[in-house]
Amino acid sequence: xxxxxxxRHWDELIPDxxxxxxxxxxxxxxxxxxxxxxxxxxxxxxxxxCWQEIDIEEWSNRCQPDHLDRMxxxxxxxxxxxxxxxxxxxLHNDMMFSLIAENAGSLQTLRLPxxxxxxxxxxxxxxxxSAVTFLDLSYCSKIGAPALEAIGKHCKxxxxxxxxxxxxxxADKLSQDDEANAIASSMPKLKRLEMAYHVISxxxxxxxxxxxxxxxxxxxxxxxxxxxxDKFMKGNFPNLKVLGPFVMDYYEINDWDDCSDYSDGSEYLxxxxxxxxxxxxxxxxxxxxxxxxxxxxxxxxxxxxxxxxEEDAGIYGWPPSP
Numbered sequence: 001x002x003x004x005x006x007x008r009h010w011d012e013l014i015p016d017x018x019x020x021x022x023x024x025x026x027x028x029x030x031x032x033x034x035x036x037x038x039x040x041x042x043x044x045x046x047x048x049x050c051w052q053e054i055d056i057e058e059w060s061n062r063c064q065p066d067h068l069d070r071m072x073x074x075x076x077x078x079x080x081x082x083x084x085x086x087x088x089x090x091l092h093n094d095m096m097f098s099l100i101a102e103n104a105g106s107l108q109t110l111r112l113p114x115x116x117x118x119x120x121x122x123x124x125x126x127x128x129x130s131a132v133t134f135l136d137l138s139y140c141s142k143i144g145a146p147a148l149e150a151i152g153k154h155c156k157x158x159x160x161x162x163x164x165x166x167x168x169x170x171a172d173k174l175s176q177d178d179e180a181n182a183i184a185s186s187m188p189k190l191k192r193l194e195m196a197y198h199v200i201s202x203x204x205x206x207x208x209x210x211x212x213x214x215x216x217x218x219x220x221x222x223x224x225x226x227x228x229x230d231k232f233m234k235g236n237f238p239n240l241k242v243l244g245p246f247v248m249d250y251y252e253i254n255d256w257d258d259c260s261d262y263s264d265g266s267e268y269l270x271x272x273x274x275x276x277x278x279x280x281x282x283x284x285x286x287x288x289x290x291x292x293x294x295x296x297x298x299x300x301x302x303x304x305x306x307x308x309x310e311e312d313a314g315i316y317g318w319p320p321s322p
Contacts, residue, residue, distance in 0.1 A: 019049030053085040086113040101125035112138035122147035136162035145178035152186020164196040180204040183210040197222035220244035
């Protein structure tokens with residue numbers, strides 16, 4: 001129409017479109033910058049539009065552990081049951097695993113490396129993970145064959161399983177053939193399987209190959225007891241790529257040094273949760289205190305988030321929509 005601008009205001013974009021755009025920003029920016037721009041952007045951030053895919057694995061590797069549970073709870077709650085992807089490292093609270101399962105109706109990708117889950121909690125929640133197609137349980141040293149059996153029983157759509165281990169976690173084990181057998185017996189649709197640094201035999205690997213006929217990639221780095229004949233493999237599994245057992249990777253290069261991702265000296269610091277229990281985050285007076293600058297060093301900066309939508313943005317000091 002004549003006289004109208006050919007450009008559309010950013011605040012007029014639908015929340016779904018804003019959510020797709022905001023996924024290109026860092027977690028810090030989405031939670032501390034975007035809500036203060038205008039009401040429509042803030043509405044997109046506190047709703048499910050930005051949190052259908054939650055990837056905080058890098059942040060969780062570096063954050064202080066006592067902040068992790070509260071962050072996961074907040075973001076999963078915001079997803080409002082629409083969660084399709086979750087990547088987070090180092091969970092240690094059974095309540096968090098239960099929360100994930102309760103919101104897993106649409107969940108397809110689940111990455112929980114270095115998490116301290118047990119066989120019993122996996123058995124309890126596996127039935128709610130039936131939509132998962134990609135699962136990463138690498139470096140989860142407290143689970144074993146019973147957990148994998150429960151996953152295979154309930155996760156019938158699973159096509160990718162990452163179950164890599166740290167060499168030091170398996171150095172004292174005599175055999176992990178029971179884990180490999182659980183995979184072979186219950187996960188026939190796998191296309192990608194990663195089992196680096198497992199203590200497994202050639203026989204059990206051959207059982208996996210005969211049972212998981214769709215397998216395209218198999219990671220056997222550090223599985224020193226496995227001996228696969230190249231001619232046999234090419235003749236019987238021409239479409240399968242096998243990595244290892246003998247590969248010079250990070251652990252060999254660094255002589256199995258401590259590979260912990262968390263350091264008290266990390267430049268990436270989590271913001272403090274100062275508003276009390278997570279259940280109170282709907283209150284208008286909640287305050288989160290952020291302490292980053294562009295270089296990741298401490299900077300005193302107080303940022304307020306108001307999760308109740310009010311008509312008068314001026315009450316909260318929001319700028320007008322762009």
